[in-house]
Amino acid sequence: MTSTPTPHTPRTPTPRHYLMCRPTYFDVTYEINPWMDVTKHTDNARAVAQWEQLYAAYLEWGHRVELIDPIPGLPDMVYAANGAMVVDGLVYSAKFRYPERAAEGPAYQKWFADRGYVTHTAAETNEGEGDILMAGDVILGGSGFRTDPAAHRELAELTGHEVVTLELVDPRWYHLDTALTALNGTPDQPLIAYFPGAFSPASQAVLRERFPDAIIATERDALVLGLNSVSDGYHVVHSPAAVDFPAQLREHGFSPVGIDTSELLKGGGGAKCCTLEIRPAPED
Ligand code: ARG
Secondary structure (H helix, E strand, O other): OOOOOOOOOOOOOOOOEEEEOOOOOOOOOOOOOOOOOOOOOOOHHHHHHHHHHHHHHHHHOOOEEEEOOOOOOOOOOOOHHHHEEEEOOEEEEOEOOOHHHOOHHHHHHHHHHHOOOEEEOOOOOEOHHHOEEEEOOEEEEEEOOOOOHHHHHHHHHHHOOOEEEEEEOOHHHOOHHHOEEEOOOOOOOOOEEEOHHHEOHHHHHHHHHHOOOOEEOOHHHHOOOOOOOEEOOOEEEEOOOOOOHHHHHHHOOOEEEEOOOHHHHOOOOOOHHHOEEEOOOOOO
C-alpha cells in the first residue's frame, strides 16, 4: 500500500548544540564492524577536509558547535555521537562494547563534567547516540550488536523518558543511527526515516505501529549508510551517495544537503556518527 505524504506545515530549523571531534588521528587500525578493512588505505587529510565541510555547514546554519580534543591512539573518536547520550541536559556516559574504544567513554564524560554538566556513569554497555536516538519525547534504543537492552532500562530510569528497544539484526547496520534517522525534534509530531531490513520482524512491527507516517528508506540508500544523517528540523545532512532519500525528504518539506563523508565511511560512519547532540534541560 502506498500513501501520499500528508500535507505538512513548513519545516523550520531550530538552533542546535553539537559536540564534534576533528579526525586528526582517524585511521582504520582494527575491525569492529563490516565496513572496516585494515588493508584499505585511509586518507587522513581527506577525512579532515570532509569533516571540515560538515562542521562549516552547521556553523553556517547558526548552530552552536563545540569541539573535544582528539586523543592519539583513539582513531574512532571522530564518531562523537558514540561518546555519550545527552537528554534534558543530563549526560549518560558511553560504555563501549569493544576494548579498542573503551577509553573514549571517560574522555567524553570528562569533557562534559569539566563544563559543569551532571554526568551519570553508565553501569550498562551502551554506545551513546550511536544506538540511542530521540523521536519527540520518546527515546529509541538500538540493541543487537553494541548496546545492551539493560542500558535502555537504565536510561529510562535515569531520564524518566520512555525507551523503546529496537533490535538490529544485520551487522552492516550495527548501530541504530546507521538504519534510522530522527528528522524533527518536535515532541508532538516526531518523524523518522528508517530501513526496515535492518530490524528484527518484531521491531519492524513496533516501528510500523508507532510511526505509521515514517519515511521508509530504500535498501540501496541504507547500503551506503544514507540513513546516517542529521536533521535540524529543516536541513538534513546526508551522504550524497544516497539516491532516493533526498527526494523523499523534499516531499516531506525538508531541505536535503549532501555532504561527502566517504572517507569516514571506511570506519563505518557518516555525518550523524560525527555529531553528538547536546539537548538542553527543558525550560521551566
Ligand atoms: N568504527 C566505529 C565503530 O565501529 C564507527 C562508529 C560509527 N558511529 C556511529 N554512530 N554509528 O564503533
